[in-house]
Amino acid sequence: MIAEILSTGEEIRRGTIIDSNTAHIAEKLETLGVHVARHISVGDDVEELVSIFNETGNRADIAIVTGGLGPTQDDLTAEAAAKAADDELVLDTPSLEAIKRFFEERRRPMAPSNKKQAMLPSRSECLYNPMGTAPGFRLKIGRCEFFFLPGVPAEMRNMLDEAVLPRIIRLRKDENLFFLNKTLTLFGLTESETGERLSELEEKYPDIQVGIRFRFPIIRATLYVKGPDESVLKEMLASASDFVLNLLGKRVISVEGHSMEAEVGRLLQQKQATIGVAESCTGGLISHWLTNVPGSSNYFIFSGITYSNHAKIDVLGVDSGIIEQYGAVHEETAKLMAEGVRRISGASYGLSTSGIAGPDGGTSDKPVGTICIGLATPDGSSGKRYQFHYPERIRNKKIFAMTALNVLRRELLK
Amino acid sequence: MIAEILSTGEEIRRGTIIDSNTAHIAEKLETLGVHVARHISVGDDVEELVSIFNETGNRADIAIVTGGLGPTQDDLTAEAAAKAADDELVLDTPSLEAIKRFFEERRRPMAPSNKKQAMLPSRSECLYNPMGTAPGFRLKIGRCEFFFLPGVPAEMRNMLDEAVLPRIIRLRKDENLFFLNKTLTLFGLTESETGERLSELEEKYPDIQVGIRFRFPIIRATLYVKGPDESVLKEMLASASDFVLNLLGKRVISVEGHSMEAEVGRLLQQKQATIGVAESCTGGLISHWLTNVPGSSNYFIFSGITYSNHAKIDVLGVDSGIIEQYGAVHEETAKLMAEGVRRISGASYGLSTSGIAGPDGGTSDKPVGTICIGLATPDGSSGKRYQFHYPERIRNKKIFAMTALNVLRRELLK
DSSP states (O other): OEEEEEEEOHHHHHTSSOOOHHHHHHHHHHHTTOEEEEEEEEOSOHHHHHHHHHHHHHHOSEEEEESOOSSSTTOOHHHHHHHHTTOOEEEOHHHHHHHHHHHHHTTOOOOGGGGGGGEEETTOEEEOOTTSSOOEEEEEETTEEEEEEOSSHHHHHHHIIIIIHHHHHHHTTTOOOEEEEEEEEEOSSOHHHHHHHHHHHHHHOTTOEEEEEEETTEEEEEEEEEESOHHHHHHHHHHHHHHHHHHHGGGEEETTOOOHHHHHHHHHHHTTOOEEEEESTTTTHHHHHHHHSTTGGGTEEEEEEEOSHHHHHHTTOOOHHHHHHHOSSSHHHHHHHHHHHHHHHTOSEEEEEEEOOSSSOOOSSSOTTEEEEEEEETTEEEEEEEEOOOOOHHHHHHHHHHHHHHHHHHHHHO | OEEEEEEEOHHHHHTSSOOOHHHHHHHHHHHTTOEEEEEEEEOSOHHHHHHHHHHHHHHOSEEEEESOOSSSTTOOHHHHHHHHTTOOEEEOHHHHHHHHHHHHHTTOOOOGGGGGGGEEETTOEEEOOTTSSOOEEEEEETTEEEEEEOSSHHHHHHHIIIIIHHHHHHHTTTOOOEEEEEEEEEESSOHHHHHHHHHHHHHHOTTOEEEEEEETTEEEEEEEEEESOHHHHHHHHHHHHHHHHHHHGGGEEETTOOOHHHHHHHHHHHTTOOEEEEESTTTTHHHHHHHTSTTGGGTEEEEEEEOSHHHHHHTTOOOHHHHHHHOSSSHHHHHHHHHHHHHHHTOSEEEEEEEOOSSSOOOSSSOTTEEEEEEEETTEEEEEEEEOOOOOHHHHHHHHHHHHHHHHHHHHTO
């Protein structure tokens, strides 16, 4: 079974955004054993869309198309699909009702242009979109089954899993195989180091395919297996996951694919502990990540973003003599910040950062990329310095914040 | 002049890596006024490569191909290019010397397989790669000029700028057109509302093409023009940008494409003012955004993430009686939080949030999506309630934080 993946939209064509949908879809299809032959991206141009749909319709068995289902005049995918299939657009009443309901539930007025989104090719099967206004649809063009999905990543991913992949599995009904996977989250290795280390896994488990995805600074390694016996596959994945844990130790954040912040939250709750944070150079990112986890109010008490020295001294009670002696970016200052925030919040743990995210503010002694992390626990406190080498401010904030959370995670694992 | 961009490699085809080269190349070509018609990605398969090179060779004037020039057996691009052009691979002696020099300079042994990288189609022009071992090359296939580049992003980008773009500029010497664009950032409209409102712009300025990009909750509207007279284009963009300002008023964050946080920072600096923030439900996101802007330490003083009531009372000095009387999520509490953080930070402005981001914690009186925003200024303070209807915690945090920054921005514009 041969598939092609098509992404549409002027921003993708012009390169103002990077298309991440296609890689996601390709990985899912390959996992199902569907061979992805090509990806094609094209702008919002009806003629170009029609000719691409026809070409793909003659070449592939399956095509997944993202984008161009919105309410604006640029959104031409449904029109082009109808033309390519020699069909016409008609109002799909259930889709219109779903769109109306979507706006009612959110107490927002429905714009007249949203009605356009319920116009689907007459021979198509509608694919319901629970998260947005644009329904998707399935339509045969040439010899190929096309699935049209919105370009908004969250909506696309949901519909791919819920509506498209089950239909593709039915289309290849002759193959009675199970496809399982398991994702591990990792921190502290580069992408190529991860690849090299995990080559041992691939030697030991030749039936497992490993996909490594880097979303700075976290690596997600997904193990894929397929076969006729589901319980054998489950055992194989569990055994391989243990093998990775042995190989990489505490660099594995979670064998359940949890994020760092979710894992830190889980460990805090397990210990019935709470956390207070004092951030300087990370500017609120640690707190933002921690509070992204639902239920984090059970353990996250308070954070002070103390950018100025004055705030470090007045709010956190850091000894001004220490800042004068060592500077704001120093292990000793970080330690006092962690102690200070632990004290004023009353939390069991205090975590702090003070560093230089850049692009300015570096010195030969403390260049951009220097970060001091303080940790205060019920048993004592400490401060430690790390040096990174990224030129970009946002990358530095991310690696600083993730390293600080990792310091806390490793403490909680003790 | 029509271009296509082709990327090759098994990892891209399977979706284990996201291809970021193509967007980079597309943006560069579009800026030069070269229309990028399609992007195509394909794996390491000679037959598939040959047929794609021939298709593109019949359709486009320019093609840029990345990947597949390495020393391994999977690297098949040069072989496929020669086949498609009915040419043959020959040893390019200067390339071989350059590869040898590359290894000598790095004091590393040259593997025999690296010699393969100096085998180029006989009619091709070699493109020197100063950063790696794989030379690129230029070759005509069909009616199209192909440029073949390595897939390593740093090498590709360097060669694109140094070797490819200058050649493309010479190829289009007859076309003496300018291509300009201008981006406006907007807040407070949905994507479809923006499209409808801006349709007036497209009527009044038929030569301007408008691209609307939604990155929740901010909209970026880019106006594109082309023509032979650069100063006419500049005037047209300035006039159209004024037209949008008149049409949408304070919903326009910036006519220079600045982000909300950069614009707030610019306005604070213009007033020589400073900011302190007290965040509850936004959990640090306002502070994170504000401190993403380089130089924000000039105006960002302190932020307190006061998740617990205890922290609101102890750190910010909010009257516990008010919290008891009205609750933590209330206009009055938000106002006192803003006053408190303004006082303890010594900043000119205090901004606060208290609300319910969900998924839990909503009541019939204060459902998920309720947000109270407090603002304390040198002239007084106030608190206001807003109601949003998103079910997702992260979306709520984003719309809450952006609305709070917008309250501050509108105050600073007074």
